Amino acid sequence: MNKPSYYPNYYSIDDVIISQERIPCRVLQNVYGLGFLDSTEKSEHLEANQQLELPLWYLLQQDERNPNFQLIVPEIFTAAYKEIYKADASYVELGKLNKFYYELGMYLCKFEAGGDLAGMLFETAQERIKGIKDMCNNVSSENLTDNKNLEYMERVLYESGSKNLKMFSDWLQEKSVNIKSTELVVNHRKRKRDAMENDDGFSQSSQRSSI
Structure with a gap:
């Protein structure tokens, strides 16, 4: 799975998919010869105030003047x-609402006159990140294939969090094993040293007795 592209990226497959999203729009003036853009109409032209859906990439590229x-x-x-x-x-x-909810929302911020969309995206993400954190800590084996609760970027965060948690747990386990191994080695060397000292003491005592 590719990492989400938070800014337009020509080479990002995710960004291409997001920009293909069809967005509702209104025709501002008569447009001749482009009636085929609206599959529900048979007219060769688009009339003012007519509503249709167009890919986001086209709406982003149209002349603002x-x-x-x-x-x-x-x-x-x-x-x-x-x-x-x-x-x-x-x-x-x-x-379920939209697979790329956050990134599509960030694109749409420039079209939202009130300026509330950016704040709504931030507050929504801030609230939902708590649940994702809990899932990473407690449900690392959950299958997200059919889970409609998380959108794309949240899935990436979940998978990354679960992976890092597993790596940390493995590291702790490996460290614990290494500590135990080190303790066994130290104890073995200590017993060996004590045995050698006892042997030396016994040999010296035997020599004095023989003298």
């Missing part, structure tokens, strides 16, 4: 869902 489309922030990033996240973010199935 003369835009043809106005992006509509998806409902899962609006104030209505903010109240749901506030109630108990840990139980929200972010993976």
